Amino acid sequence: MELNNVKETQVLIVGAGPSGLALACDLARRGVRALVVEKSAALFPGSRGKGIQPRTREVLDDLGVGDAVREHGGPAPVGMIWKEGERQGEHDIFRRAAPTEAEPYGEPWMMPQWRTQEILLRRLRELGGEVLFSAALTGLSQDDDGVTARLTTGEVRASYLVAADGGRSTVRRALGITMEGETVDPKPTLVADVRIAEAALDRLNWHIFLTGAGMLTLCPLPGTADFQLVAQFEEGAPDTAPEAVRALVAARTHLGEGDVTEVRWSSEFKPRAALADRFREGRVFLAGDAAHVHSPAGGQGLNTSVQDAYNLGWKLGQVLRHGAPAALLDTYEQERRPVAAEMLGLSTRIHRGEQERGAAAQQLGLGYREGPLASGRAGLLESGDRAPDGTAGKGRRLFDLFRGPHFTLLAVGTDTPIPSHDGPLLRTFRTDTAGAYGRGLFLVRPDGYIGWAGEDTSGLTEYAAGLGLDLNFA
Template structure:
């Protein structure tokens, strides 16, 4: 079995380990931190992230902690607008809602699931060096209770923005530092703010957020400000927190400051995501602003993309093409995400006169007039949600995307995510993402299609006949929920080529 060593037990590393293990690999996860407890930085889990985690059986546990119908009070320089964001007009996903779910809960659920599968996180174990070559295993030097050497087929650096894995293999980054920083604090407040509502306030210096989802107190305060000259991990004084709340005009004051930190902001993109048998994922590969809550979600989706490829490479007809497809698919996603989050972050926190004018004059005047109309335009709102929730990510130019013709009653493009459409299977109604909510490759046959020859002996590939969709074609769905192949004839020779290419045969 393929042996995968995951360095870093944040959301990216845990998701990657779950996906690789579910795909047939033996997995080991190490993390230099001695315990799992740390404050959340991410606060939102997007719809596409929930979709790709669904086959791993963890979504129900995640949603137990989540707020799926958040109410937000916008404080716009003296004006207040209350917005409730419930189910949106997005019928092709099981999760048509914003989901407030702090990172700490995501990590706890994923770590529990991983341990239940016999893969406990080895904490207090640090990577101190590694060697990798094209055709040989990776040797990693570890330090924990003594120094040891571990051998694996593949090693994945999920160890954050200052990744030791990335540095060890000499992969550079491009990007820059922002002239703003994020400050966070867990606080108790006095002044009548209800804990059923999040609050967002505009100030000349940026935005101030209050979420009733703190790790060590009721409220999580997040704000932007000009770079203070400190360093990562610095704490805030009670006076600094008080000044942030006063600038936000929220009519509340701090009764207890439980925890705080200063987070320098930067955007970086790794020059490449792979060095022989060593890969990068999550913040080790890309870092960008927190605008839109994209960081944790992009990292988890990196992990789900890469995990099955590592596990199945030994079965693939061309393992290098399979493994190279990870960077070809995911690096452009990080690049485009960085571009649009830079623009949004400028609007949220830019220090120049134009950004300040937008926040303190134009937004307070325009939002009370325009926001109710926008919320009534459900299609417009749904279009924005699709971008934010990463439902529009697609890989049409991937070497794993093979198009042999569009099945007539299932017009889904190669490279797109599988939408959650209603279908009939075995005389019962279901939905496509329920049908494919188990690890592995799924072949969706139209009603009249001949059943393909046996395609796997290890239970990796599952075949489903859609009785309400006439035709002789099929589509093949990858383990990460993207359509990799389609054809008008299920007997197409290209089907077996694609199965071999993806290690599913």
């Protein structure tokens, strides 16, 4: 609605990147009024964050875009080393694991960032949301009741504002929040999306060309006719003009300039790792690259960003829609900043060759055991752990039961009485066995982590009340 020419909403999201769009989708399905504003005239056009880790695939599936991700993406190709125009053999840089009952996605998935954003925007529109493009933030102020944002299109008044506007975040700078970091590699890097003549190079491998002038890679992007080009330089700013990109390919590979039929997008950067000193200032939150910037080598940036949104979305929903105490929002920084710091360290070590892309990069082992919302343990799991998948009978999976904006109370191998409930905020389910859980009661948060665990219901009602969840065991 608008009041005195000021647009009003519950949550204003600045930035239509992966984190902003994922948050907007999550809020929309919770009935929270949110507005996404983007300073550019359209979505980001490049492939930059192309790797989707197994945990993020679970998140995207829960947000209702799992089928689209499967349709438009594909497994990461195995590397092929080239030297002086000759193939030297394959080299796989990824850990690939077969899907299991508890972990349905075993290997990284690849899809260009522009496609991920396109899919999320389509989902947001299905949920009744929209993005206001060509709307740049010029200033903001906040008080006890909300935030007033000044945009090039007018003013917006919101209960909360989320900065998802990237590593050079205008919001972060306006708040005076510092971002400490380091240059991971002083060598400048060029990244581009190019098309290669079909007869010149196959799309079966991630092609890695080793030359004295520096490494150049060409990775086929599933679901497109494009390759992502990445090239390192010893010094100086790379020339991103199409003719310079074509000349670069000809100089470092066996391909000719004419084999590059199109340069669709190009950019240059220096790999950097940085972490904001806090993720919140009053009613304003930082998410995604606005809060942490990663080297692309670890494939963690987009994934950590989407999971920021996934953590924050349900908490905003509980406070704005279901009467949870505002203190619940404090747990966003308490839970997500340590994870971001851990993933930054991993990305940096992978970039420097100090660690391989192993199980840690898949993000399935991340959790919040030491966080403020973890309470108790039961069976094989502790509160704060990721809630595993498993069979739920009648052709269903546990993830099918968890999918949606609700909490799930799961009773495994126990006769402890629990209410039968299947509503918008809580669902309950009883099963004789779930292999990765063991015996006990587990309250699964809307973001797929175990909030509370126990052998009986002692303390559960009080715990749930702190989340705005009323459990009636009468």
